[in-house]
Amino acid sequence: MTDPTTMSCPVPAVETERVLLGHGSGGRLMAELLGDVIAAELGGDVTSEDAATVDTGTAEVVISTDSFVVTPRVFPGGDIGALAVHGTINDVAMRGARPVALSLAYIVEEGLPLDELRAVTASAARAADAAGVRIVTGDTKVVQRGAADGLYVTTTGLGVRPPDAQPSAAGGRPGDAVLLSGPIALHGTAILSARESLGFEAEIASDSRPLHALVAAMIEAAGREVHTLRDPTRGGLASTLNELAEASSVGVEIDEDSVPVPPPVAAACELLGLDPLHVANEGCLVAFVAPTSAGAVLDAMRARAEGAQARRIGEVTAGHPGRVLMRTLLGATRVVDMLVGEQLPRIC
Amino acid sequence: MTDPTTMSCPVPAVETERVLLGHGSGGRLMAELLGDVIAAELGGDVTSEDAATVDTGTAEVVISTDSFVVTPRVFPGGDIGALAVHGTINDVAMRGARPVALSLAYIVEEGLPLDELRAVTASAARAADAAGVRIVTGDTKVVQRGAADGLYVTTTGLGVRPPDAQPSAAGGRPGDAVLLSGPIALHGTAILSARESLGFEAEIASDSRPLHALVAAMIEAAGREVHTLRDPTRGGLASTLNELAEASSVGVEIDEDSVPVPPPVAAACELLGLDPLHVANEGCLVAFVAPTSAGAVLDAMRARAEGAQARRIGEVTAGHPGRVLMRTLLGATRVVDMLVGEQLPRIC
Numbered sequence: 126m127t128d129p130t131t132m133s134c135p136v137p138a139v140e141t142e143r144v145l146l147g148h149g150s151g152g153r154l155m156a157e158l159l160g161d162v163i164a165a166e167l168g169g170d171v172t173s174e175d176a177a178t179v180d181t182g183t184a185e186v187v188i189s190t191d192s193f194v195v196t197p198r199v200f201p202g203g204d205i206g207a208l209a210v211h212g213t214i215n216d217v218a219m220r221g222a223r224p225v226a227l228s229l230a231y232i233v234e235e236g237l238p239l240d241e242l243r244a245v246t247a248s249a250a251r252a253a254d255a256a257g258v259r260i261v262t263g264d265t266k267v268v269q270r271g272a273a274d275g276l277y278v279t280t281t282g283l284g285v286r287p288p289d290a291q292p293s294a295a296g297g298r299p300g301d302a303v304l305l306s307g308p309i310a311l312h313g314t315a316i317l318s319a320r321e322s323l324g325f326e327a328e329i330a331s332d333s334r335p336l337h338a339l340v341a342a343m344i345e346a347a348g349r350e351v352h353t354l355r356d357p358t359r360g361g362l363a364s365t366l367n368e369l370a371e372a373s374s375v376g377v378e379i380d381e382d383s384v385p386v387p388p389p390v391a392a393a394c395e396l397l398g399l400d401p402l403h404v405a406n407e408g409c410l411v412a413f414v415a416p417t418s419a420g421a422v423l424d425a426m427r428a429r430a431e432g433a434q435a436r437r438i439g440e441v442t443a444g445h446p447g448r449v450l451m452r453t454l455l456g457a458t459r460v461v462d463m464l465v466g467e468q469l470p471r472i473c
Numbered sequence: 474m475t476d477p478t479t480m481s482c483p484v485p486a487v488e489t490e491r492v493l494l495g496h497g498s499g500g501r502l503m504a505e506l507l508g509d510v511i512a513a514e515l516g517g518d519v520t521s522e523d524a525a526t527v528d529t530g531t532a533e534v535v536i537s538t539d540s541f542v543v544t545p546r547v548f549p550g551g552d553i554g555a556l557a558v559h560g561t562i563n564d565v566a567m568r569g570a571r572p573v574a575l576s577l578a579y580i581v582e583e584g585l586p587l588d589e590l591r592a593v594t595a596s597a598a599r600a601a602d603a604a605g606v607r608i609v610t611g612d613t614k615v616v617q618r619g620a621a622d623g624l625y626v627t628t629t630g631l632g633v634r635p636p637d638a639q640p641s642a643a644g645g646r647p648g649d650a651v652l653l654s655g656p657i658a659l660h661g662t663a664i665l666s667a668r669e670s671l672g673f674e675a676e677i678a679s680d681s682r683p684l685h686a687l688v689a690a691m692i693e694a695a696g697r698e699v700h701t702l703r704d705p706t707r708g709g710l711a712s713t714l715n716e717l718a719e720a721s722s723v724g725v726e727i728d729e730d731s732v733p734v735p736p737p738v739a740a741a742c743e744l745l746g747l748d749p750l751h752v753a754n755e756g757c758l759v760a761f762v763a764p765t766s767a768g769a770v771l772d773a774m775r776a777r778a779e780g781a782q783a784r785r786i787g788e789v790t791a792g793h794p795g796r797v798l799m800r801t802l803l804g805a806t807r808v809v810d811m812l813v814g815e816q817l818p819r820i821c
Contacts, residue, residue, distance in 0.1 A: 142587040149581070149615025159613065162587055166594035167577075167608050177609035179574040179631055186534060190576035190629050192614045226527040228538035229515075230627045232580070233497070239490040239510055246514035260515050261525035264627075265507065266540045267497025268819060274620040279578045279612075281538050281629035283527055471616060 145467070151359025151405070152464030156368075174294050175216035175355065178286065187222035187284040189213055194277050196471045198245065200319040202311070202330030203407075205278055206249035211333050211407060212358065212473060213282040214256055218337035219354045219410065221290025221344055227253060229263040230279040235270050245276065256335040258282075289348040292412075296352035297373030299443035302419035304412040306339060306426055307332065307434045308385040309362050313404035313469050314393045323397075328389040332408030339410070339432050346425035347418035356410045358473055360464045363402035365411060366449045367463045373413070377449045379439030379461070403464045405472045413441055493815070499707025499753070500812025504716075522642050523564035523703065526634065535570035535632040537561055542625050544819045546593065548667040550659070550678030551755075553626055554596035559681050559755060560706065560821060561630040562604055566685035567702045567758065569638025569692055574631045575601060577611040582621040593624065604683040606630075632685075637696040640760075644700035645721030647791035650767035652760040654687060654774055655680065655782045656733040657710050661752035661817050662741045671745075676737040680756030687780050691760065694773035701761035704754065706821055708812045711750035713759060714797045715811045721761070725797045727787030727809070751812045753820045761789055 147154040176189030191212050198205040210227060217224040229249060233242065253260045311332040318325035336356060343351050353373065357365035362384070370377045386394070386401045394401045408431065414422045419437060426432030449461040495502040524537030539560050546553040558575060565572040577597060581590065601608045659680040666673035684704060691699050701721065705713035710732070718725045734742075734749045742749045756779065762770045767785060774780030797809040 144581050144583055144585040144587060144590065144615055146583045146615055146617055149613065155613070158587075162591050163579075163594055163611065163613065166591055167598045167611075168602075174610070177574070177576070179607075179609060186631065188574060188576055188629070188631055189610055190578045190627070191612045192578045192580050192627060194580060194614045194616050194620075226525070226536060228525070228536055228629055230538045230540045230629075231511075232540050232542060232625055232627075233492050235492055235494045237492040239492060239506075242492065243510050243514055246511055250515045254516075259527075261527060262522075262537055263511065263515075264539045265497065265503070265511065266542045266625075266819075266821075267492055267494055268542050268622065269494055271619070272542075272622040273625075274616065277580055277614075277621075277625070279538070279540060279580075279627035279629075281536070281576055281578075281627075283534065283536055283631070471614075471620075 146470045147466035149470060150464055150467040152364050154466055174220060176220045178220065185286045187217050187220045187286050188281065189216035190279065190281040191216060192277060192279040193473055194471050195316065195473050196274065197319055198276060200331055201315045201326045203333035204245060204248050205276065206245035207252035208333050208407060208473060209278040209280040210249050210252035211335050213280040214258055214335045214337055215356045217282040217284035218340040219356055220286060221292045221340065222284030222286040223341065224258045224282050224284045224337050226259050226261045226283045228281045229260050231265045232273050232277040233265060233267050234273040234275050235267055237275055290344045291349050292351050292354040294353060294355065294369055294372035297369055297375045297413040297441050298352060299375055299441055300416050301352055301413040301441035302416055302437050303377060303379060303439040303441060304414055304419065304423060305409065305436060305438045306432045307409040308387050309406055309409060310386055310390045310394060310401035310404035312407040313472055314390050316472050317397065317469055318393065325389060325393050329393060332406055334408040334431055336410055336431060339426060339429050342425040342429055343422050346421045347414060350415040350418035351412060351422065352415065353413035354410055357406050359405050361403040361405055362411065363461045364463045366461065370449055371447045374446045376442035376445040377439060378442055379451050381451050381453045383436055383438040385434060399468065402461060403468055407473065494818045495814035497818060498812055498815040500712050502814055522568060524568045526568065533634045535565050535568045535634050536629065537564035538627065538629040539564060540625060540627040541821055542819050543664065543821050544622065545667055546624060548679055549663045549674045551681035552593060552596050553624065554593035555600040556681050556755060556821060557626040557628040558597050558600035559683050561628040562606055562683045562685050563704045565630040565632035566688040567704055568634060569640045569688065570632030570634040571689065572606045572630050572632040572685050574607050574609045576629045577608050578627040579613045580621050580625040581613060581615050582623050583615055583618045585623055638692045639697050640699050640702040642701060642703065642717055642720035645717055645723045645761040645789050646700060647723055647789055648764050649700055649761040649789035650764055650785050651725060651727060651787040651789060652762055652767065652771060653757065653784060653786045654780045655757040656735050657754055657757060658734055658738045658742060658749035658752035660755040661820055662738050664820050665817055666741065673737060673741050677741060680754055682756040682779055684758055684779060687774060687777050690773040690777055691770050694769045695762060695766035698763040698766035699760060699770065700763065702758055704758045706753050706755060709751040709753055710759065711809045712811045714809065718797055719795045722794045724790035724793040725787060726790055727799050729799050729801045731784055731786040733782060747816065750809060751816055755821065
């Protein structure tokens with residue numbers, strides 16, 4: 126009989142490391158890809174924030190870029206054009222900046238109906254107009270059939286930051302209040318429902334919307350006391366809180382019963398086996414705010430439609446830096462981890 | 474017998490207008506797509522220039538975006554990473570601005586070897602570093618196998634423009650000298666040769682390189698007398714001159730014998746049935762310069778490696794506005810038209 130401890134497979138061929146769908150999830154695999162591959166090759170200049178500041182000598186300019194590959198391209202509550210505008214406006218706003226201009230780059234598959242390109246462009250224009258931001262330049266590339274899935278949109282946003290706004294992923298401090306501007310998991314469940322025709326479409330719509338006016342109101346209320354702002358998109362609230370905890374070298378503790386999950390969203394997540402904390406959002410933000418200003422910031426948020434349901438969901442702690450804990454409804458405490466692989470590909 | 478004048482096909486079904494590969498060519502079809510579809514939906518703010526200026530109140534900032542879908546991704550003289558950096562640096566420079574920062578957005582197909590993503594990123598980083606421009610932010614999206622062709626890269630560039638630089642597509646005036654910084658048609662023939670394994674690879678390399686230092690030298694020599702700058706990428710020198718003639722409402726006349734086409738490029742174009750005037754470039758520029766400053770600008774260009782072969786190729790005229798004429802080697806004059814459909818898809 127063969128001794129099982131000496132059994133061996135044939136020497137494996139050297140496995141080429143390849144990109145996995147999970148590398149695009151916004152979770153842990155993605156963090157590894159960005160750290161080990163992209164940032165490692167680019168060197169030290171690339172920001173871990175959603176947007177970078179560029180000192181042009183006389184003004185502090187914020188720039189952010191995002192590609193949108195969402196499928197389907199039209200979904201309850203939005204479409205790829207409006208989403209591309211809102212997403213980039215929000216990334217610029219999360220650095221405390223006032224978005225002033227956007228660029229719009231298309232990669233189009235040969236055969237796309239021109240009417241669809243028209244509709245997407247009109248939707249992007251309406252979204253920019255409603256947000257008071259100008260689309261100033263763009264690019265269009267066409268690839269042959271089969272080389273893209275219809276249409277991909279890359280938007281880049283430019284903003285100007287007032288001196289009293291300095292929110293940063295690394296700005297959280299122990300004692301800060303953790304604020305959330307609205308209900309979570311709407312965007313991800315709306316996309317999944319539309320994609321798979323699950324029948325939730327009547328009840329659940331994406332929360333896709335611009336948040337820069339909400340941010341401006343928060344900054345006006347508390348200036349630099351607004352330490353950290355982030356919109357929890359890919360990877361959901363859980364991944365975002367983990368990223369912020371790590372960047373700020375602090376712990377985060379949240380209360381399960383304070384995190385608003387609309388009942389239809391909770392039902393859909395239950396059915397699909399999804400944790401709402403890991404589902405993408407496109408219209409809410411999480412903030413770390415100095416405790417003395419938390420009340421004033423909450424009031425300013427609630428005075429606006431997109432912040433009407435704003436609430437405090439927890440606090441920043443000195444203990445367990447880099448980790449996020451949640452006090453559950455049953456009184457236990459559990460670790461809230463980053464999303465690891467891919468839960469919902471092509472969610473934005 | 475049927476009267477042929479009354480013959481008719483069955484009533485055709487309403488044909489859906491669709492995107493064609495030729496819509497990405499940089500030629501006339503593309504101009505129609507941009508005008509009739511994109512700009513029509515976006516309204517008045519979108520520039521016809523390669524980059525837009527954004528007045529942030531205290532500084533004039535220039536922004537430009539470009540998606541790169543070139544195939545193959547590695548070619549003689551460059552790769553998609555360096556090309557994406559050079560292309561956007563050049564678009565910013567063509568507005569007279571000093572590029573200061575770039576963003577880098579990837580759309581990656583599941584299954585791409587990580588080593589290739591590493592190599593492309595390293596190449597982009599080297600190109601940016603060599604040009605003195607920082608890559609400050611980025612984004613990575615992953616799509617499933619078959620939904621993209623390996624890797625698409627979108628770069629957006631930010632630049633700052635000094636007050637003495639005002640080049641614009643609409644700035645050309647009758648009497649201006651038409652200057653060309655170097656030989657044409659290298660990039661397109663290099664890509665095509667690599668793609669089809671035509672065997673020219675040893676002799677022809679892409680001219681992909683940054684031109685912002687050349688532009689700075691030209692502006693330093695003549696300031697606002699540099700009326701118009703453009704790098705003739707997709708659609709080649711012919712399409713670019715047509716665009717500028719139209720934007721400036723002037724005519725352009727060039728001399729065939731003054732347009733430098735390297736002999737191996739001319740041979741390749743002859744074999745492939747391509748007009749070098751329609752083949753893409755990634756490392757030369759065309760300028761309209763006030764006649765009194767043309768000599769000084771040419772001297773400044775020739776003092777740099779990337780402008781060593783700079784020359785005057787013609788002049789701007791008041792006659793035939795919007796048209797480009799070429800005096801041929803045989804003494805005749807022919808109209809140089811825009812590229813109409815697609816000559817070389819996915820050239821950049």
